[in-house]
Amino acid sequence: MNHRRRRSRFWLVFLLLLGALGGFVGGQALVSTLPFLGQLVTLGVSPPFQLDVGVAQLTFGFTLELNFGAILGALLGVILYYFLEG
Secondary structure, eight states: OHHHHHHHHHHHHHHHHHHHHHHHHHHHHTTTTOGGGGOEEEEEOSSOEEEEOSSOEEEEOOEEEEEHHHHHHHHHHHHHHHHHHO
């Protein structure tokens, strides 16, 4: 049962990323006709967090830029996952 759940999580993440990637590319391709698809949403840590411990300096940061098409694609990927699992 646990193996099935792990495989199920893999497909959820795979379809989510595939949908986001396809939505991002589709949004960029259609931005001339549907301008709202090209609007970027930026998520992350800005400025990056820095930790200086004397002998080493660590910098932690993460920024994710998504357009509206990528968000729609990710949602479609999740809907497709639940449609295929159900």
